[in-house]
Structure formats: structure tokens, C-alpha cells
Amino acid sequence: MCGIVGMLSRRGPVSAATLQKATQSLHHRGPDGQRQWISPDRSVGLGHARLSIIDLTTGDQPIASEDGRKHIIVNGEFYGYEAIQRDLQARGHRLSTKSDSEIALHLYEDFGVHCLEHLRGEFALLLWDENRRRLFAARDRFGIKPLFYARHNDTLYLASEIKALFAAGVPARWDEESLYHNLSFGAPQLRTLYEGVFQIPPGHFMLVTDQHMQLNRYWDFNYPAKDSMTAARSDADYAAELRETLEEAVRLRLRADVPVGIYLSGGLDSCAMLGLTARNRPDPVKAFTLSFGESALYDESAIAHEMAQKAGAELHVIPITQKDLADAFADAIEQAEGPTPNGHGVAKYLLSKAVRDAGYKVVITGEGSDEIFGGYAHFRRDVLLYNRDGQDPKLVEQLLKQLDEQNPVSRGLLLPAGVSGNLDSVKRVLGYVPSWMEAFSATSKKLQPFLAQWFKQKYTHRDGEYNILDDTDVLQQLRNRDPLHQSLYLWSKCGLSGYILTMLGDRMEMGHSIEGRVPFLDHKVVEVITRHPVNQKIRGMTEKYVLREAVKDVITDTVYKRQKHPFLSPPATLNTNGELHTFMQDTLRGEAMRDLPFFDQRSVVAFLDRLPDLDTETRTASDPLLTYMTSLCVLQERFGLSGSAVRERQELAASII
Numbered sequence: 001m002c003g004i005v006g007m008l009s010r011r012g013p014v015s016a017a018t019l020q021k022a023t024q025s026l027h028h029r030g031p032d033g034q035r036q037w038i039s040p041d042r043s044v045g046l047g048h049a050r051l052s053i054i055d056l057t058t059g060d061q062p063i064a065s066e067d068g069r070k071h072i073i074v075n076g077e078f079y080g081y082e083a084i085q086r087d088l089q090a091r092g093h094r095l096s097t098k099s100d101s102e103i104a105l106h107l108y109e110d111f112g113v114h115c116l117e118h119l120r121g122e123f124a125l126l127l128w129d130e131n132r133r134r135l136f137a138a139r140d141r142f143g144i145k146p147l148f149y150a151r152h153n154d155t156l157y158l159a160s161e162i163k164a165l166f167a168a169g170v171p172a173r174w175d176e177e178s179l180y181h182n183l184s185f186g187a188p189q190l191r192t193l194y195e196g197v198f199q200i201p202p203g204h205f206m207l208v209t210d211q212h213m214q215l216n217r218y219w220d221f222n223y224p225a226k227d228s229m230t231a232a233r234s235d236a237d238y239a240a241e242l243r244e245t246l247e248e249a250v251r252l253r254l255r256a257d258v259p260v261g262i263y264l265s266g267g268l269d270s271c272a273m274l275g276l277t278a279r280n281r282p283d284p285v286k287a288f289t290l291s292f293g294e295s296a297l298y299d300e301s302a303i304a305h306e307m308a309q310k311a312g313a314e315l316h317v318i319p320i321t322q323k324d325l326a327d328a329f330a331d332a333i334e335q336a337e338g339p340t341p342n343g344h345g346v347a348k349y350l351l352s353k354a355v356r357d358a359g360y361k362v363v364i365t366g367e368g369s370d371e372i373f374g375g376y377a378h379f380r381r382d383v384l385l386y387n388r389d390g391q392d393p394k395l396v397e398q399l400l401k402q403l404d405e406q407n408p409v410s411r412g413l414l415l416p417a418g419v420s421g422n423l424d425s426v427k428r429v430l431g432y433v434p435s436w437m438e439a440f441s442a443t444s445k446k447l448q449p450f451l452a453q454w455f456k457q458k459y460t461h462r463d464g465e466y467n468i469l470d471d472t473d474v475l476q477q478l479r480n481r482d483p484l485h486q487s488l489y490l491w492s493k494c495g496l497s498g499y500i501l502t503m504l505g506d507r508m509e510m511g512h513s514i515e516g517r518v519p520f521l522d523h524k525v526v527e528v529i530t531r532h533p534v535n536q537k538i539r540g541m542t543e544k545y546v547l548r549e550a551v552k553d554v555i556t557d558t559v560y561k562r563q564k565h566p567f568l569s570p571p572a573t574l575n576t577n578g579e580l581h582t583f584m585q586d587t588l589r590g591e592a593m594r595d596l597p598f599f600d601q602r603s604v605v606a607f608l609d610r611l612p613d614l615d616t617e618t619r620t621a622s623d624p625l626l627t628y629m630t631s632l633c634v635l636q637e638r639f640g641l642s643g644s645a646v647r648e649r650q651e652l653a654a655s656i657i
Contacts, residue, residue: 003029004073005047006126006158013042023047025167037062048073059099069130074101076123079252135208141219142521143202143497150197172639180459184444187498189471223485239549249522250276261286262364266300269366271307275554278311285313318354322578334638335511339631341624343569345503352512368521373544374537377407378435386483418442434487571623584630592633
């Protein structure tokens, strides 16, 4: 894994100093070396910050083609690359490195943009083709690796992280419309929270010339239509098919020229990864797990210990306190470049630091499983509500109540709690409202009393949720699909790449130069799962049914029988004397909140004053709101976002008052 930067200027030369500065801002992504290349006419520049994983001696980038007319930089890993290297050499290509990254360059020479069909892994890449005078940029199928872009002063800037765009001179300003969308329904697919900064969506590539720029999709989930489902097979057949493909995905991701560890919790996903990893490694696996010792409801270290014993793994437990979360909160949010409703990303940031301190660069992770198997409680609610054929209505109502009672941690975050906003537009398009949208909408309603008056007047009349469907190919990807598959698809587009793979994945890992590998998001694994019927994903009240059966022999009985428990840190509001709660109080009462024009600080402070007298359930429900606002304050401070656009909003707010 690495950090990449690209510049394409329509007028004037690319500045070597600017390219170097942008590349240096990604040092955490690539501490093992930095290199830049600028084209002879100085219209194109490529920068690369390297984290050495494969080919430690000859894998420096940018890499040039044999004739010197094409140059590539890559962030990520391509799996199964050795076989492709042999095929390329058989077709007459001369490889200048032994790295996996170089295969993309020569595959492009043979297949053009269709080279993406041959690449397996997590990646973002930039390739300058001098013959065609075009820049080719691409992102992996799920958005595991980030890739952002912005135009400024007739120059196109692209980078692994937004902070590199800011370092290159792109103005750091809030995009207020995107922020309102984020408040309502999570991260947009194309836009970011920052004015003029966009992202290449997962499964897309971009072509840029002096005259035009276009985005094309090359992969999607493609859930089968209801009338095209193949004949049902036995449970054993489905489990065997998944096991074979998933084990191959794990085995491929163990290839590295440095030690490979694993992140472990008490959940099915990471335990399955450990079990399969242990089967394919001759030596004991080093497993790393977090412990929130002060809260049994959030701590899974005992289950992780039991799983490590079964797998013969060496377990390293990292205790996390409220002070640890408070001390690292701002740094983690700066790395994420986006807000969070919980400290779990900060905990992952600290976990990655411990892994790096232990001498590891690569870890296997279980991220992505919930998004393809329907792991979250809101997916089970969707099945109960919208797959009722042949079900006893009284039993369904009983199971819905049971689902809510058994998932207190998910209530208000992943399960609806409270009054939702107007979701009629979604219901008109889909015929129903996915439960996760109800949950997000209800949270958004709870934020309304804290919003600045000008912000509410300008945006609350909009159907913010409709933006999700505007970015979605409803006809080809959602129409005539099972409601669960529709919900999985939309969640993956909004929650997976925009939040899970950012706040709990790439950014928290790369903040400490750790490469996270995600076997569940191997596209061959996902293509198997998308074809499986709904009852293999959720059966009754059991989520991820086929996964449980496929890995039953390599996990503990405790894990096999345990329902999904989302990875969350204990709410800071439950410990009003804790350091994290104090940090949030100080931030929301301080200058950063005063400068943030989207909220009414007086309303926020009044709520903070009442907080100690509120009951536990109310304080727990308020924690995501306060954490979210705190993280926005951090972003404003760290990126200097209180510029001209913010002042204009403040002046407008004053005139309304």
C-alpha cells in the first residue's frame, strides 16, 4: 500500500515543488521512500510515497513502460500477480521490477482500460499514456483504496487523500450541501464534504485528456432479478462453494515479503479469517485485538482469546481507555477526513499503531462481511418486514420486538429509534424503505434542534435521501430485486466505501503505515455471494447463515452461535468523568464550535448542561450526535476550513437572526 498523487495541467508547467509537497503529505502512507516524475513537456506529474510490501528492492514507482511512453503509480495490492507476470513475459513484455504493481502497466498496454478485468485486489492507480495524451485513473471494485480529485486553476489534481489536494493548493472549504446530505444519510458516492473535491466511485475508472474527462463503471454487484434466480441447491453445496472461494482469497492475501498479522475481535468475520489463515500458514499467526475493559457490553477480548487458542495463534491484547480515545481522537479524525458518530475508528487507529510498533506492516481484516452477507441487525429487520410471504404476522411482530431487545448497541445507530423524516420519495421509487435509511433519518431528526437557523431554512425542505437514488442505477441494479438485495446494494454504495472502509479500514490503518487486506471483498467471493438466495444470507433470526456453515470447523462454538455485535467503543456520555467526554465537552463549548457555522452553539451548550440529569438511554442515544459534531469541529480546525465560504455563511446567519 502506498500514497499516490497526480497532476495534469492545461496551461503552464506542473510545479515540482508542489508535487513534492503533496507527496510528502502522504508520508504516513509510504514511509519507505518517495519519488516523483514529471513529463518532458511538464504538463503531467506523478508522485508516489511507498510502503514496501512486495519486492522490497526493485519496486520503486513511478514505473515506466519499455518504450518510456507510459508511466504508472499504484496504491494497493494485486493478488495472483505471479501467473500474470509469466503470461506477460510469454507475450514479449520485459518487466523492470518484481513487484505486483507493474502488471497493471503491461496489461494496459495489451488491453487498454479493460486491463481492470484482469486485476484482483484492492487498488487505486494513475497511468499517463503519452501516445494517447490521456490520464487513466481507476479504483478497485469496492472502494477499499481511496482516490480523490479536484480541478483548480486549470490543473486536475488526484490523490489518495484529500489532505494531499489541500497541500497542492486546492482551497479547503466546506461543501455545505454535501454536509447536509452527510448529516442525513451518510457519505455521498461522488462528492465529499469539501467544495470542489470529488472521488472516483468504487468500480469506476476515469479518462482525462486536454479536452474532456469521463467516468465509466467497469464492475457492480449485479444481484440477480427475482425471475432469474437459478434452481435452489442444498445448504451444503452453497457452503462448500463459499468455503473454496473464500479460502483461496485468504491464501492469496498471505503472500508478502514482510510478516502478516491479523485483526481479531469476538465476531464471526475476524474469527473466520483467523481460522482460515491458520489453516494456510505453517507458523503461528500473530493476532491483535482491542479490549475495552471498563465495559463488558463492548469488550470482546475473552471471546477473541478463546478463538486464538483454537487457532493456535499468538494473541496480543491492546487495552483502550477513555483517555486513549481522547488523546488520539483529533489525529484519527484528521486521518479519516470525515466525521464519525462513535469512537470505534479512533480505537482502530490505536490498534494500527500497536501493530506497527510490534513490527508488522500487513494485517488480514474481516471488514466487508456484513455488507455482503447481511450481517447488521437492520438487514434482519428488512427480511422480517418485507419478506413476509407464508409467515405468521404475530410471529413476525414477536421477532421484530426480540430483534430490538437483543441489539441495544445497534438501537439508534443501525436500528431505527425515534421518529424518522419524510422518506416518501424512497418508498415511491423502491416500494419500501430500507431499515438503515429509517435509522439514519431518525438520527438526522435528532440533530435538527442543534442546526443553525440559516442551515435549516436552506436545506431541511429538501429530500436529502433522494440524492442516494440519484446516484444509483435503479433500473439496472434495483428494479425487480429482492428487498434485502436492494438494501445490501444501497448500503454498500453509501456505508461501505464512504464509512466502513474509511473510518474502520484504510485511513485508520494507513495512518500508521499498515496495509489492511480484506478477503471478504475479493470480487470472486462477492460474485459467489450475490448469486446466493436470501435464505443463505439470513435465515430466520440468524444472519450470515452460509458463512457460519462454511467456516464452522475453524471457529469456536461460541462464535458459531453468537449473533452479530457491531464493533463500537463505549459511549463517552456514559462516563461523564472520563477524558473523552471532557474532550467532547471542551470542544463543543469552545472556539471550534463557535466557528462552525452549521450549528447553533447555544442549543448545543444548553443540551450539554442538561446531560448529567438525563437517563442512561437518552445519554446513550445522544452520544452519536455529540461525537459527530465534535469530529466536524476537529476537521475545521485541522484543515483550516473557516475560510471565506464559512464567513459568508456566518454573515448570512447573523442577518437572519
